[in-house]
Amino acid sequence: MNPTVxxxxxxxxxxxxxxxxxxxxxxxxxxxxxxxxxxxxxTSRHPRGRGNNVRTMELFxxxxxxxxxxxxxxxxxxxxxxxxxxxxxxxxxxWLFKEIDPGGGLARISPSAWCLxxxxxLEPVLVRCAREQGGDLRFSTELSSFEQDAQGVRxxxxxxxxxxxxxxxxxxxxxxxxxxxxVRERLGFGQTGPGDLFHNVSITFRAPQLAExxxxxxxxACYLTNPEADGALLPVDNQADWVFHAPWxxxxxxxxxxxxxxxxxxxxxxxxxxxxMAVEITGKAPWHAAERVAERYASGRVFLAGDSAHEMxxxxxxxxxxxxxxxxxxxxxxxxxxxxxxGPELLETYxxxxxxxARETSARASARSAEHSHPGYxxxxxxxxxxxxxxxxxxxxxxxxxxxxxxxxxxxxVVPDQMRLTGEPGTRAPxxxxxxxxxxxxTLDLYEKSFVLLTGSEGEMWRTAxxxxxxxxxxxxxxxxxxxxxxxxxxxxxxxxxxxKHGTTSxxxxxxxxxxxxxxxxxxxxxxxxxxxxxVLEALLGRS
Numbered sequence: 111m112n113p114t115v116x117x118x119x120x121x122x123x124x125x126x127x128x129x130x131x132x133x134x135x136x137x138x139x140x141x142x143x144x145x146x147x148x149x150x151x152x153t154s155r156h157p158r159g160r161g162n163n164v165r166t167m168e169l170f171x172x173x174x175x176x177x178x179x180x181x182x183x184x185x186x187x188x189x190x191x192x193x194x195x196x197x198x199x200x201x202x203x204x205w206l207f208k209e210i211d212p213g214g215g216l217a218r219i220s221p222s223a224w225c226l227x228x229x230x231x232l233e234p235v236l237v238r239c240a241r242e243q244g245g246d247l248r249f250s251t252e253l254s255s256f257e258q259d260a261q262g263v264r265x266x267x268x269x270x271x272x273x274x275x276x277x278x279x280x281x282x283x284x285x286x287x288x289x290x291x292x293v294r295e296r297l298g299f300g301q302t303g304p305g306d307l308f309h310n311v312s313i314t315f316r317a318p319q320l321a322e323x324x325x326x327x328x329x330x331a332c333y334l335t336n337p338e339a340d341g342a343l344l345p346v347d348n349q350a351d352w353v354f355h356a357p358w359x360x361x362x363x364x365x366x367x368x369x370x371x372x373x374x375x376x377x378x379x380x381x382x383x384x385x386x387m388a389v390e391i392t393g394k395a396p397w398h399a400a401e402r403v404a405e406r407y408a409s410g411r412v413f414l415a416g417d418s419a420h421e422m423x424x425x426x427x428x429x430x431x432x433x434x435x436x437x438x439x440x441x442x443x444x445x446x447x448x449x450x451x452x453g454p455e456l457l458e459t460y461x462x463x464x465x466x467x468a469r470e471t472s473a474r475a476s477a478r479s480a481e482h483s484h485p486g487y488x489x490x491x492x493x494x495x496x497x498x499x500x501x502x503x504x505x506x507x508x509x510x511x512x513x514x515x516x517x518x519x520x521x522x523x524v525v526p527d528q529m530r531l532t533g534e535p536g537t538r539a540p541x542x543x544x545x546x547x548x549x550x551x552x553t554l555d556l557y558e559k560s561f562v563l564l565t566g567s568e569g570e571m572w573r574t575a576x577x578x579x580x581x582x583x584x585x586x587x588x589x590x591x592x593x594x595x596x597x598x599x600x601x602x603x604x605x606x607x608x609x610x611k612h613g614t615t616s617x618x619x620x621x622x623x624x625x626x627x628x629x630x631x632x633x634x635x636x637x638x639x640x641x642x643x644x645x646v647l648e649a650l651l652g653r654s
Contacts, residue, residue, distance in 0.1 A: 121145075138240055191329050198323050293414070308399050318388075462510075506529070563620070570591070572639050
């Protein structure tokens, strides 16, 4: 059958799960016209992938979706921590951690917080938000084939309901098509890492009696460690609906057909310690925990994001969050190249920045699974043992020693042992509260659609420099003077010294990328601010 329709679009996104939908939202916010195709007929119906870390929620905050997501997640808003116990009816129990943010210290470094929102609740919110930003989202549509040249990507799509073929010519393609990515396979990219870690069957079920047994233990997950019936229990509504992850051992010859309703019910009863509990099985879905990272993230005009680029153990909820942050990193770079403010060399920094983050994060996730003795996971001797520190550092404190940054310490660890949000190039810019015309804003709210240059009351020369850069590069660049003077744009709350917080002086400046990472920092007076800024932007944008 020959294709019957031809479209032309700047960006084609393949895959409409969390990462693809996030890419659509971020691209739409930046004014990039795009088409997203998803082979399934609708968003996920299975409650999985529920942990959204603080960095992801910062991105959704800036994209205008955070409040809607929290409303969709309201049922589980009071659930915290991971409980480990042989059964729910015994006295022996241990909280692996009881609070995500004990003491409320997170508020000092971020305007956002963690959010427990299951994939089946989150994806419909992202669909609505993406479409409001102009995203063209087509479900029941799959990528049949593609080819690329120096001018773009030619993709053939198939409507799975009608069988109709169509052709799309795109400048760039984002493959968010999952761990068994056909796009990655077509590109011939290998993968590194230990591979499969363990396998589970995710069982959704109804059991109203279980709420009485759980009582006031509002956990995110409960690891039930009965050696004859172990698994992980997760609440859906804290009342009648639950999810149970049962270990599955295909290496021992187990098949999905072996997980009959009768077997699942018996397993859940024994694991929870409630032998006469009424259980109604409502669904089953296999899933595989693995640690793999693609050897390459891009080829020409085609980019991998999310599970197509990396797979991670679920402990710590790092996988989908890393993927969403991939999409955010790539979106602003594509926008800059497409609008002509940056050269195509900028896109080469996507792999340079995101692949090391995935390698470090996936290793930490596996180690976390070993530390927590995740049901079904039997790590190799000596692999991933010991107490893991700095989960928040992995989620928020990762950095880019190389990439679209100038002046970063190349020896800076991708995931440092301690949080270092102090304005260093390559790190997420510090959060502080500001006032502008009576409105309260975080510094992070400034970063989305343009570069931002921050300076102090004595930094008028930097504002002049910014104007010169805008004229030279036709670049989106906002300059803000921070202080308490009559000519300042933003006033710090509670007398916080913005310069000290950003590692500079009142005469210095900090250049922040659209994704909120520090691109460059002048730590004091510069003889020729305009020349310095132009030189930095040339290096960042691949322009001359």
